[in-house]
Amino acid sequence: MARVAWFEPVALPGRSRPLHGQGRLVLLLIALMLLAGCASRDMATQDPRAGEGLSIERALILATAEGALGTPYRFGGNSPEGLDCSGLVELSYRAAGIPVPRTADDQYRTLPEARQARPGDLLFFGDRRKATHVGIYRGNGQMIHAPGRGRQVVSVPLDVDYWQDRFLGAASPAP
Numbered sequence: 001m002a003r004v005a006w007f008e009p010v011a012l013p014g015r016s017r018p019l020h021g022q023g024r025l026v027l028l029l030i031a032l033m034l035l036a037g038c039a040s041r042d043m044a045t046q047d048p049r050a051g052e053g054l055s056i057e058r059a060l061i062l063a064t065a066e067g068a069l070g071t072p073y074r075f076g077g078n079s080p081e082g083l084d085c086s087g088l089v090e091l092s093y094r095a096a097g098i099p100v101p102r103t104a105d106d107q108y109r110t111l112p113e114a115r116q117a118r119p120g121d122l123l124f125f126g127d128r129r130k131a132t133h134v135g136i137y138r139g140n141g142q143m144i145h146a147p148g149r150g151r152q153v154v155s156v157p158l159d160v161d162y163w164q165d166r167f168l169g170a171a172s173p174a175p
Helices: 021-037 056-067 086-093 104-110 161-166
Strands: 123-126 131-139 142-145 154-157 167-171
Touching: 056 086, 056 131, 086 104, 086 123, 086 131, 086 142, 104 123, 104 131, 104 167, 123 161
Parallel strands: none
Antiparallel strands: 123 131, 123 167, 131 142, 142 154
């Protein structure tokens, strides 16, 4: 199969002129959206539709969490010097002026449940008796979290069996 460069026109069946530039980009985005719709399994997530923005609080939460990418894990940490999973949540929500409990299980038990996670919401994982881990839903099937000793804050895909098997629920404390 011949490789097509991004700048080369693409002809569609039944169309006399090939697509150029923006038309091609629109076609690619539509294809990606259709594929993304098939990717989710058990976790109900909802990303903002085109034209719908995030609240300022959610934007601040996500910006803070994204700014923490690469921060080393530190048990009990809730500062830029080191973070554990619930410390990342506390730090990110504090930046948006939203107080949250300190531990993953307290967050899970006290924050308002979300049926569908939106960017900035919390995702909880555990063993059905207790939430032992929390991450921040980034959108597009990704979560930002502090994975554990010897690692750093990262963004990971949620379609992995490990997360699917341990998922407890989502919370939405941000407007």
